[in-house]
Amino acid sequence: MGSVKAVGRARDIRLAYLLLAPAVLLLLTVLAYPVGWEVWTSLTDLSPLKDGAPEYVGFTNYRRLLAGAEFWRPALVTVVYAVVTSGAKLALGLGFALLLARSFRGRALVFLAVFLPWAYPAGVSVIGWYWTLNPPTTTAYAPFMGHLKYAVDGTFGTGAWAFVSVILFNIWRGSSFIGVLLLAGINAVPPELFECAVLESKSPWRRFWLVTVPLLKPFLALAVFLSLTSAFADLANVWMLTAGRIVFPIIGTHAYFLAIKAGQYGPASALSLTLVPVLLGVLLVLFRLFDPPRREAA
């Protein structure tokens, strides 16, 4: 009996590995190998500008990065970018979600308006933003936007207006997504939990902090994480909104610049890899909040 069972079990295990194989293969080819390659590159002086085989340089690239403004300035800009946009997106998104959770006339239209920025391809809408903020031709917007640009750049330095526009675009698009995400969260909470709070308190503010926020905690944590990642890992939006004239580089754009424009693969890899521990840390902190309230059995 026992041996029959053991044979059956061994066959099950083989089958399990067989079924896992395609997924493992896919992960190895599209994730593990590229990351491994990047880690290795960050430890070499690989460059298209250098002849011969790349040499192993140890942590030289990292040491140089941490010693100079090449890392600290983009890092600071990235943090400002991520924190400002995440805060604004969370506030706006939560507002949208709370608004859309009520029923009112024209709710479908408002929902569409809220969802559109996310649903619309970023590559197209970013050009719309670029043209609105930096009008290519004279339109009704042009004089006003021109004044605004000079005022902002005049106060905070050249390129500030471009940086502000990147932030605004990220908020515009991201709050749409977070609004829809949190709306799904609110809809997943039994309405009685909110009604019960209405019976006990007149103050929407108290109800919000004591009931809504704790109930939405797992969804808020997810929203914060996705929002931070989208800012930390941004490249395309910044590049397109500034037409490549980046005065305030973030880590993503600077790594791109180092690798593609300057041909320094090693330092570029090292720079982009500095994001990994940061994101891991954020994920770990938020993961503790993820634990969703288990559904009460009906």
Add this chain to the structure above:
Amino acid sequence: MAQVMMKDLNKKYDEVHAVKDVNLHIRDKEFVVLVGPSGCGKSTTLRMVAGLEEITAGEITIGDRIVNDLPPKDRDIAMVFQNYALYPHMTVYDNMAFGLKMRKFPKPEIAKRVQDAAEILGIQELLKRKPRQLSGGQRQRVAVGRAIVRHPQVFLFDEPLSNLDAKLRVQMRVELKRLHERLETTAIYVTHDQVEAMTLGDRVVVMKDGWIQQVGEPLELYGKPANRFVAGFIGSPAMNFVEVTVADANGALWADTPGFRVKVPLASAGRLGPYRGQRVTLGIRPEDLRVATGSDGADHSFDTVVEVVEPLGSEILLDLKAGPNVIVARVEPTVRVKHSDKMRLALHPERVHFFDNKTELAI
């Protein structure tokens, strides 16, 4: 002290008129049950009392205050929801203390009230647990506890037992009744279960399509239903309805239908007089039918054929055919019959009901 009055109460949504001209006077300390099929407006009525739904027209008074424009918090009510509505992120203690905390009661007072309620409900051991660690019955106790600690003027129950299994439901039903006798607080209780309504209610309000059909003590609804709907809704198995013609013969009125013919008892004869020659609906409860004996006259007995036998242990339910009519009878467990046996049934003449075919009102 805390009576609840509903005057010409109406609720209209865009397309639906959910509650229609409800007038109800619930006395202090009374336990009133609103019962009816889904969509009858019972829950909407309760939610208007709670303040969770706006009142389209009419007036609700709790105690001596008109509460139409009072926010729910100031109505001095406490509500128990069907799915318990416990906060998953709070312990049992915090759930029970929730209302008092929101109202900024002092901490010692909260602790005392929660302890007292926990003791009444026998859940002292559970105070530190989270709702997900509790069984359905325990959660329901916590939900009731959260209402008790508020010492409200009126308890509102919205189908509180519907999520429990049958056995637990019966047990909690008894506990709720005992609790009400102990706390002596006015209670409004919504359910779709007529057994719950009959067993719990001092008075029962039967609703359908937004209208109140009848208000009365449980046995009054059972014995003297105001219309065909109430007659069919209250009682299980449901009352039998047979369409009959009111015929005049041998100086008496008869209810006549292919399959049987029974004499109308004198008590109903007067009221049935105007219906002579017309069709009405005769109603008879399964428990008011029995196997006929030699002493049962032909006036109120008739022949049937057994179609289905359902032995329940304490009784037997029989589906019988009398001509084209199918009739359910509840008979003694000692009766031995089987499919297609012939059987003579007698009905309790005093317990026959008649309903107008058009208005469906009791005659």
